[in-house]
Amino acid sequence: MHKNLPSFILILMLLGIYQYSWSQSNFKVQIGKIDSLYSNILQESREIYIQLPESFNPDSDTKYPVTYILDGDVMLNALHTVHSYYSGGFMPEMILVGISNGEHRTRDLTTSEVSERRGQAYNQENGGAEKFTQFIESELIPFVEDKYPVTNYRTLIGHSYGGLFTVNMLLKHTDLFKNYLAIDPSMDWDKQKLLKESKEILSQKSFNGKSLFISLGGQLHMADTDITLDNVMKDTTEFTLFARSNIELSKIIEDNKENGLNFHWKFYPNDLHGTIPLPSIMDGLINIFSWYQMEDINKFNDPETPKEVLYDIIKRREVKLKKHFGYAVAPYPNFLFNMSGYMSMDMEKPDKAKMYFELNTEYYPEDPNTYDSLADYYEAQNDLENALINVSKAYELSGSDYHKKRVEELKSR
DSSP, X not given: XXXXXXXXXXXXXXXXXXXXXXXXXXXXXXXXXXXXXXXTTTTEEEEEEEEOOTTOOTTSOXXXXXXXXXXXXXXXXXXXXXXXXXXXXXXXXXXXXXXXXXXXXXXXXXXXXXXXXXXXXXXXXXXXXXXXXXXXXXXXXXXXXXXXXXXXXXXXXXXXXXXXXXXXXXXXXXXXXXXXXXXXXXXXXXXXXXXXXXXXXXXXXXXXXXXXXXXXXXXXXXXXXXXXXXXXXXOOXXXXXXHHHHHHHHHHXXXXXXXXXXXXXXXXXXXXXXXXXXXXXXXXXXXXXXXXXXXXXXXXXXXXSOHHHHHHHHHHHHHHHHHHHSSOOOSSOHHHHHHHHHHHHHTTOHHHHHHHHHHHHHHOTTOHHHHHHHHHHHHHTTOHHHHHHHHHHHHHHXXXXXXXXXXXXXXXX
């Protein structure tokens, strides 16, 4: 690495290279591990699809936030693509859970029962959202939390009927998830029944600490291309009811800002109902996790920033993440601390290098590489005693021949 480049710029470059390399090496990996559970509530078995993060280690105690996505047999691929490119810098590493809805999609996801729709008889089973919510709350979440290393920091994503379900979950089961992402939600369902209910709920209930992202696709009218975002609310035909319902919900939410809901709405003029999930998942998660993104980059970019200032930034980020997640979280991935340490050594900033390496052992005490790197620092300072202490700790954790050999070499010097 070129020593004249600021260390954190190099780290950000490495983060991008790391994510790109990961994506390339995993291009042909099957998306999601298939699991299943039997539901006494639904009286049927239900498949789920689990995607573990790249850093997952079955021998580690590390737990991850979890994102559930409806229609997971179709939608998990898009979620995984976004997560693999943006996790670490724009959002945390998460465990992704795809919930299958294929066979009973309308039954599971619609929020009230109807016998006719758009003027025609509707014979498909529907209106089972509350029962499906009971399944998620009482059976699925406990199953996932018992079997996989997840925390109680949960995000829910749904598209179309799944978006309707997601809005219903926020309004009526607010505390079950932290974040809600409703993609082109079918708020026109049952003559806008849930939309009408939302007015009272949003005006009377607190949503402090909750986030909602809603998207709307560009096909505002089924046949008339002259209908735009500027004039769609003036139309009264059935052809625009879907879009008008979505827009009206956003206005109701905007009119009730005092309820504390962190809300963002986005229109996608060039996307149709079938193409909108991918950009919505990307924008929605980046927006929901805007607080997670790195701060004070300019201070890291300046090689003259005192290590005490950098230490304070790191510790303030640690406090911020704990406030949002509700539990202690390392402020940065361990490889960023590691690379920062080595780059500081290259730039002849040993005090900063020591700080980064020591923080890495503090935040990732189970990783033998953190102690091996700290040993490199001490060895470069000709402090062989502390180098041996840290290599010995690395060997204790890894049991590897590499660390055993290094312990022997240091003892012989």
